[in-house]
Amino acid sequence: MRMKRVWVRDELRRLIDTSPPGALIPSERELSDQLGVSRPTLRAAIEDLAGAGLLVRHQGRGTFTRVRPTSSRVPDPGWPSRVEEFRVEAAGARLGARLEISPATPALTVRRVRISDDHPIAIERISLPAALVPGLEPAVFETGPFHEVLRERYDVSVTTAVQTTEATVTDDGESGLLAVPVHAPALLIERTSKDAGGRVVEYTRSIYRGDRYRVTAQLTFP
Structure with a gap:
């Protein structure tokens, strides 16, 4: 489970690197289907990246890539x-x-x-x-x-x-x-x-x- 979470986090970082600042990323459902992982595993990886300041979660709006500092x-x-x-x-x-x-x-x-x-x-x-x-x-x-x-x-x-x-x-x-x-x-x-x-x-x-x-x-x- 730990290795899969790390792999998902790496895949999400690649998505972040190829997205413009402030971009809305796909929903958890879409990403879990694309990556073939459970939503709890995906959510944990997103939380890791949000804690690192690479993603920003807005209630009711979705998850966005960070705006360039x-x-x-x-x-x-x-x-x-x-x-x-x-x-x-x-x-x-x-x-x-x-x-x-x-x-x-x-x-x-x-x-x-x-x-x-x-x-x-x-x-x-x-x-x-x-x-x-x-x-x-x-x-x-x-x-x-x-x-x-x-x-x-x-x-x-x-x-x-x-x-x-x-x-x-x-x-x-x-x-x-x-x-x-x-x-x-x-x-x-x-x-x-x-x-x-x-x-x-x-x-x-x-x-x-x-x-x-x-x-x-x-x-x-x-």
């Missing part, structure tokens, strides 16, 4: 976005600590979905002290680099940032916004940005689809 050294500031949330309220203890402000100080939080090639690729939650950006509108976050707006409109320049990246999986809400199954592989990127005076001007928490985004780093050695 977007490769970038940093998140592309030119991606269009859809604003899902825009609110100002007291920062609270946790966000206040991130922004280095009092918990009672108003903070602006914006949640937006980044779009690449007409597909959702990331969810960004951007938070900053509201006093830095009086009169800021949600439309600012739909197009164009936000840091340019900070610099040109509010004379706030980001000069340094600390960014961390780690593996995670999507929850129910994130899966819905990113159009991926629940617990799909993802990258969690958190960034704290400061101006030249060392003041925290922004904290961003982003969830990137693991099947569509790849981080590339260039290393220089002495």
Whole structure:
């Protein structure tokens, strides 16, 4: 049974390699007939490939080959976005600590979905002290680099940032916004940005689809 599952997985990989990104593969019934294997064996092989990020299963729609990842050294500031949330309220203890402000100080939080090639690729939650950006509108976050707006409109320049990246999986809400199954592989990127005076001007928490985004780093050695 184990060897047959491996053989089926190899056959499915050949199918994936010869299919365009995002293509709908045949149904389990069709594939089990074509390959001459039971549906439980086929389903186990599909689950293996889905876990590896090569296939994506959508309830009621079928199973699709993964969309080719977007490769970038940093998140592309030119991606269009859809604003899902825009609110100002007291920062609270946790966000206040991130922004280095009092918990009672108003903070602006914006949640937006980044779009690449007409597909959702990331969810960004951007938070900053509201006093830095009086009169800021949600439309600012739909197009164009936000840091340019900070610099040109509010004379706030980001000069340094600390960014961390780690593996995670999507929850129910994130899966819905990113159009991926629940617990799909993802990258969690958190960034704290400061101006030249060392003041925290922004904290961003982003969830990137693991099947569509790849981080590339260039290393220089002495």
